[in-house]
Amino acid sequence: MKYVSTRGGSEELSFLEILLAGLAPDGGLYMPKSYPQISKETLDSWRKLSYADLAFEVLRLFSDDIPEEDLRQIVRKTYTAQVYCNGRADDDPSQITPIHWLGEEAGTQIGLLSLSNGPTLAFKDMAMQLLGNLFEYALAKEGRELNILGATSGDTGSAAEYAMRGKKGIRVFMLSPAGKMSAFQCAQMYSLQDPNIFNIAIQGVFDDAQDIVKAVSNDLEFKSKHKIGTVNSINWARVVAQVVYYFAGYLRATQDSSEKVSFCVPSGNFGNVCAGHIARMMGLPIHQLVVATNENDVLDEFFKTGHYRARKSAETFHTSSPSMDISKASNFERFVFDWLNRDGSLVKELFAQVEKQGGFDYSQHPARDKIEQFGFVSGRSTHTNRIETIQQVSRKYGVVIDTHTADGVQVARNYLQPGIKMLVLETALPVKFSETIETALGYLPDRPDAFVGIENLPQRLFTIPPQVSLIQEFIVKNT
Numbered sequence: 001m002k003y004v005s006t007r008g009g010s011e012e013l014s015f016l017e018i019l020l021a022g023l024a025p026d027g028g029l030y031m032p033k034s035y036p037q038i039s040k041e042t043l044d045s046w047r048k049l050s051y052a053d054l055a056f057e058v059l060r061l062f063s064d065d066i067p068e069e070d071l072r073q074i075v076r077k078t079y080t081a082q083v084y085c086n087g088r089a090d091d092d093p094s095q096i097t098p099i100h101w102l103g104e105e106a107g108t109q110i111g112l113l114s115l116s117n118g119p120t121l122a123f124k125d126m127a128m129q130l131l132g133n134l135f136e137y138a139l140a141k142e143g144r145e146l147n148i149l150g151a152t153s154g155d156t157g158s159a160a161e162y163a164m165r166g167k168k169g170i171r172v173f174m175l176s177p178a179g180k181m182s183a184f185q186c187a188q189m190y191s192l193q194d195p196n197i198f199n200i201a202i203q204g205v206f207d208d209a210q211d212i213v214k215a216v217s218n219d220l221e222f223k224s225k226h227k228i229g230t231v232n233s234i235n236w237a238r239v240v241a242q243v244v245y246y247f248a249g250y251l252r253a254t255q256d257s258s259e260k261v262s263f264c265v266p267s268g269n270f271g272n273v274c275a276g277h278i279a280r281m282m283g284l285p286i287h288q289l290v291v292a293t294n295e296n297d298v299l300d301e302f303f304k305t306g307h308y309r310a311r312k313s314a315e316t317f318h319t320s321s322p323s324m325d326i327s328k329a330s331n332f333e334r335f336v337f338d339w340l341n342r343d344g345s346l347v348k349e350l351f352a353q354v355e356k357q358g359g360f361d362y363s364q365h366p367a368r369d370k371i372e373q374f375g376f377v378s379g380r381s382t383h384t385n386r387i388e389t390i391q392q393v394s395r396k397y398g399v400v401i402d403t404h405t406a407d408g409v410q411v412a413r414n415y416l417q418p419g420i421k422m423l424v425l426e427t428a429l430p431v432k433f434s435e436t437i438e439t440a441l442g443y444l445p446d447r448p449d450a451f452v453g454i455e456n457l458p459q460r461l462f463t464i465p466p467q468v469s470l471i472q473e474f475i476v477k478n479t
């Protein structure tokens with residue numbers, strides 16, 4: 001499998017060649033040159049596989065420069081019942097991503113695909129845990145090292161740290177805003193004692209942390225001398241790792257492969273639902289891909305109208321489903337590439353327009369009608385919807401869901417069709433957002449056993465003023 005850039009200006013590269021890369025040199029995102037096609041027979045032959053072995057079957061189609069025995073070992077090490085053990089009491093951890101059926105609504109079954117049973121209780125673990133093992137493998141092979149530098153307001157940073165802890169050849173320098181995260185989030189990250197994980201609390205806000213990461217990454221000399229890299233959501237390996245659970249969810253929800261299933265995906269940067277799009281392009285019988293947004297409805301607006309209108313930072317709302325608070329969706333360009341017949345120069349033009357004018361308007365363009373062929377529909381949810389949905393799902397089904405998943409359930413309900421099962425992707429466990437759950441239900445959600453009392457564990461963190469030079473000094477001193 002070879003990879004090309006969505007902007008048409010990159011040479012063709014292999015999986016291992018793009019594994020550690022961010023953007024392509026022309027500013028585009030890497031995409032496979034074509035989609036492997038999965039027949040119904042092949043799909044049915046995968047029904048009895050464990051999650052790890054299913055991951056092997058899917059991933060090997062995209063990473064043929066990793067010897068099969070090596071890949072098999074990597075996925076079996078990644079997707080284990082020991083790692084994905086934080087689900088509800090009646091979940092079977094060996095399923096990795098069990099389905100939690102809620103019940104029947106509008107003549108069909110609606111269920112949660114539990115993606116949040118990993119170490120940080122959010123779906124980002126699904127991809128990040130694999131990335132940790134893939135990075136370690138690729139770096140060892142080339143005798144290289146990598147210093148991952150990132151900024152986090154909570155979720156992504158902890159998923160990266162739990163994926164990279166103890167990995168040979170990798171160090172993580174993660175900047176977080178001092179005093180701006182919940183006690184639970186701080187404990188999750190700062191209690192890690194692994195010597196290759198450096199939590200740096202910046203005396204500033206998240207944007208200060210992010211600006212420092214950008215400044216260090218733009219210092220090309222420093223970047224290459226100190227082997228600085230990132231693990232942001234545009235990384236291709238993260239996207240492809242997520243393709244696997246669409247297959248797993250489909251296979252578990254159906255008996256044979258003539259049936260179609262819809263998926264509803266709480267979306268921010270479009271990474272998760274982009275994986276669904278890829279699964280569908282590979283021939284997985286997905287009826288609709290329902291994109292659910294919160295008040296930050298850039299994507300809902302696009303799928304409803306054909307007008308893509310990125311917002312400014314100042315126009316981005318802080319909501320009670322904070323992991324979906326984005327102003328532009330960094331993986332969206334991958335869909336646009338497929339939608340516009342993989343015309344790299346057109347994609348380049350449109351995203352230059354996004355940079356300059358903040359968006360592009362295809363509402364009157366003939367291509368608009370083609371969006372539907374890709375199965376995409378969308379909806380948005382507000383704080384009030386979220387609270388009501390958490391209450392209803394708890395009352396009706398006895399299941400407590402988090403705020404992001406609530407956005408998904410609320411939007412999914414508008415697209416239920418008799419006989420077509422609807423899987424809502426559960427992107428976090430409620431304990432991560434306990435304050436809003438308490439507002440909705442009047443009590444705090446259950447904590448998985450491993451998280452009881454984590455606030456009392458000793459913490460390892462370094463507090464530094466928000467200055468680029470001080471962060472660079474810290475990296476140099478610790479590498």
Ligand SMILES: *Cc1c(COP(=O)(O)O)cnc(C)c1O
Pocket residue numbers: 122123124155233266267268269270271272273323324404427428
């Ligand atoms: C990251 C995240 C999302 C959004 O996923 P994207 O891939 O950015 O669309 C939704 N919910 C939770 C809990 C998340 O952490």
